[in-house]
Amino acid sequence: MKVLSECRAKGVKVCVIFTSDSDSMSPTGTYGLGELISNFISKAGGPRIVGPNCIGVYCSRSGVAFTPNFPKEPGKVAFISQSGGFAAELGWFGARIGLRFSKIVSYGNAVDLDLPDFLAYFREDSDTGVVAVYVEGVKDGRRTFKELTVKKPVLVWKGGITEEGAKAALSHTQSLAGSATLWSTMLKQAGAIQVESFEGLAYTSIAFSFYKPPVDNSVAIVSVSGGGAVASADTCTREGLLITRLSDTTINALRRVVPRFGTSIRNPVDAQRGALSPEACSEVLRIVLSDLNVSAVILV
Amino acid sequence: MKVLSECRAKGVKVCVIFTSDSDSMSPTGTYGLGELISNFISKAGGPRIVGPNCIGVYCSRSGVAFTPNFPKEPGKVAFISQSGGFAAELGWFGARIGLRFSKIVSYGNAVDLDLPDFLAYFREDSDTGVVAVYVEGVKDGRRTFKELTVKKPVLVWKGGITEEGAKAALSHTQSLAGSATLWSTMLKQAGAIQVESFEGLAYTSIAFSFYKPPVDNSVAIVSVSGGGAVASADTCTREGLLITRLSDTTINALRRVVPRFGTSIRNPVDAQRGALSPEACSEVLRIVLSDLNVSAVILV
Numbered sequence: 001m002k003v004l005s006e007c008r009a010k011g012v013k014v015c016v017i018f019t020s021d022s023d024s025m026s027p028t029g030t031y032g033l034g035e036l037i038s039n040f041i042s043k044a045g046g047p048r049i050v051g052p053n054c055i056g057v058y059c060s061r062s063g064v065a066f067t068p069n070f071p072k073e074p075g076k077v078a079f080i081s082q083s084g085g086f087a088a089e090l091g092w093f094g095a096r097i098g099l100r101f102s103k104i105v106s107y108g109n110a111v112d113l114d115l116p117d118f119l120a121y122f123r124e125d126s127d128t129g130v131v132a133v134y135v136e137g138v139k140d141g142r143r144t145f146k147e148l149t150v151k152k153p154v155l156v157w158k159g160g161i162t163e164e165g166a167k168a169a170l171s172h173t174q175s176l177a178g179s180a181t182l183w184s185t186m187l188k189q190a191g192a193i194q195v196e197s198f199e200g201l202a203y204t205s206i207a208f209s210f211y212k213p214p215v216d217n218s219v220a221i222v223s224v225s226g227g228g229a230v231a232s233a234d235t236c237t238r239e240g241l242l243i244t245r246l247s248d249t250t251i252n253a254l255r256r257v258v259p260r261f262g263t264s265i266r267n268p269v270d271a272q273r274g275a276l277s278p279e280a281c282s283e284v285l286r287i288v289l290s291d292l293n294v295s296a297v298i299l300v
Numbered sequence: 301m302k303v304l305s306e307c308r309a310k311g312v313k314v315c316v317i318f319t320s321d322s323d324s325m326s327p328t329g330t331y332g333l334g335e336l337i338s339n340f341i342s343k344a345g346g347p348r349i350v351g352p353n354c355i356g357v358y359c360s361r362s363g364v365a366f367t368p369n370f371p372k373e374p375g376k377v378a379f380i381s382q383s384g385g386f387a388a389e390l391g392w393f394g395a396r397i398g399l400r401f402s403k404i405v406s407y408g409n410a411v412d413l414d415l416p417d418f419l420a421y422f423r424e425d426s427d428t429g430v431v432a433v434y435v436e437g438v439k440d441g442r443r444t445f446k447e448l449t450v451k452k453p454v455l456v457w458k459g460g461i462t463e464e465g466a467k468a469a470l471s472h473t474q475s476l477a478g479s480a481t482l483w484s485t486m487l488k489q490a491g492a493i494q495v496e497s498f499e500g501l502a503y504t505s506i507a508f509s510f511y512k513p514p515v516d517n518s519v520a521i522v523s524v525s526g527g528g529a530v531a532s533a534d535t536c537t538r539e540g541l542l543i544t545r546l547s548d549t550t551i552n553a554l555r556r557v558v559p560r561f562g563t564s565i566r567n568p569v570d571a572q573r574g575a576l577s578p579e580a581c582s583e584v585l586r587i588v589l590s591d592l593n594v595s596a597v598i599l600v
């Protein structure tokens with residue numbers, strides 16, 4: 001608290017507190033750091049706190065990073081993570097798969113600044129076009145709901161959606177995980193997209209970084225393998241996408257480009273890798289994209 | 301058919317026919333190659349046929365491969381694939397993730413040899429300990445069911461389980477995909493494990509290559525990140541695993557190794573990467589594995 005007093009005296013606006021508050025010997029699992037900080041800032045009126053139990057803030061524009069060798073290529077995704085481990089991991093994993101960040105905030109136990117504060121910030125942040133979230137619990141559900149409707153795509157991975165996960169969340173960030181159904185309903189109503197895994201968060205973030213949402217759920221699949229066509233048709237159907245009927249004009253145009261044997265000219269289009277030049281493949285995509293029944297094309 | 305006659309005259313036992321039977325201009329989607337082959341072998345009594353519409357056979361022991369640069373490190377997984385694309389892809393993908401094969405068979409339209417024939421072969425093959433399958437349809441369901449109970453783990457990815465997927469399967473390998481429910485029930489009754497994606501097949505195959513099945517569903521999670529502990533607890537619970545209570549002996553032993561602050565000594569064990577040496581991490585695993593309530597440990 002001495003350091004916080006000094007920060008306040010110097011006019012520091014925000015402090016990031018890395019220290020964890022968990023104590024594996026204590027019956028409550030904590031040694032009370034959170035309470036000390038809460039009491040201090042409620043009396044002293046500042047500074048604002050990120051943490052405790054976090055790894056701080058990454059900002060690609062300014063170069064502030066979790067570690068000196070952290071990936072720094074800028075992108076339009078902001079990541080708000082209650083887990084420091086996932087904050088760093090998504091940065092590293094992202095660098096391997098083409099996912100780039102504007103900022104990453106690890107905010108841990110959230111004794112002061114919490115998810116809705118960061119959502120409000122990223123709504124205004126011009127470097128950010130997509131907001132990814134890992135959250136275990138929030139103190140103010142109503143404010144969270146309000147700030148989730150940020151007019152930018154918000155992707156949320158909620159940790160602690162099972163009973164055992166919720167117990168682990170209480171140990172980890174002292175979060176009350178809340179009801180899984182309540183969270184799903186809230187996210188749906190707010191127009192946020194719920195994902196269920198680390199990879200889900202990563203790949204959905206990439207999708208929203210590069211693609212505009214299609215006008216409806218009609219897709220065409222273009223595959224260079226018959227098995228790929230079958231598996232993609234299964235996956236799309238399971239996920240509620242409509243494998244639309246191609247128009248006669250499209251079918252006839254495809255017949256002039258796709259080889260006759262070993263292929264299938266319907267949706268999915270099985271165009272056979274071996275028989276198709278890169279130019280012909282582009283032409284196939286161009287033809288399918290110009291079909292008015294098709295809102296998006298998946299190339300397998 | 302001339303070549304097949306010559307093969308028969310020479311005493312060739314098995315022919316692999318790569319040629320596809322599909323014709324995108326024909327109303328039935330085929331030009332009748334399958335029927336020609338069927339008629340020939342039913343009259344001539346041989347040779348046996350793999351295909352048509354396949355890419356043949358890979359055998360790590362003999363070095364027969366799909367392409368000269370195909371990965372050749374031997375392993376105990378056999379892959380029976382109705383898709384040539386997936387046969388090759390799983391070999392390549394496997395090489396990147398540590399999945400090695402005894403043999404891979406791409407068998408396409410299966411006018412003669414079909415899934416049950418290959419299952420019967422791999423039951424006896426001493427190089428094979430795990431059988432992975434990609435199948436779109438079979439001609440003889442009853443025989444397939446019988447051969448699925450091969451006393452080795454059999455992992456099955458069924459393509460064409462949705463209406464659109466089934467249509468694509470008909471175009472691809474002229475397979476009647478059959479009812480999704482019937483397949484799931486058959487696989488379950490036969491003791492085979494159904495997976496739903498390429499990655500699912502790959503990673504489940506790896507798991508069965510390296511691990512013996514645990515005696516029951518009681519698991520312990522050891523995590524070096526709090527978020528990892530929460531997410532793993534959610535995943536395990538969703539998948540029907542029991543996050544068991546650790547014994548007092550285990551808890552006390554862990555307290556001597558795991559740092560007091562920033563950790564959580566319960567199941568999941570949140571042991572904090574930063575605070576733990578590799579030796580201490582091994583010791584944590586040893587302690588948790590010796591708990592009689594724990595049948596398997598997941599390290600996150």
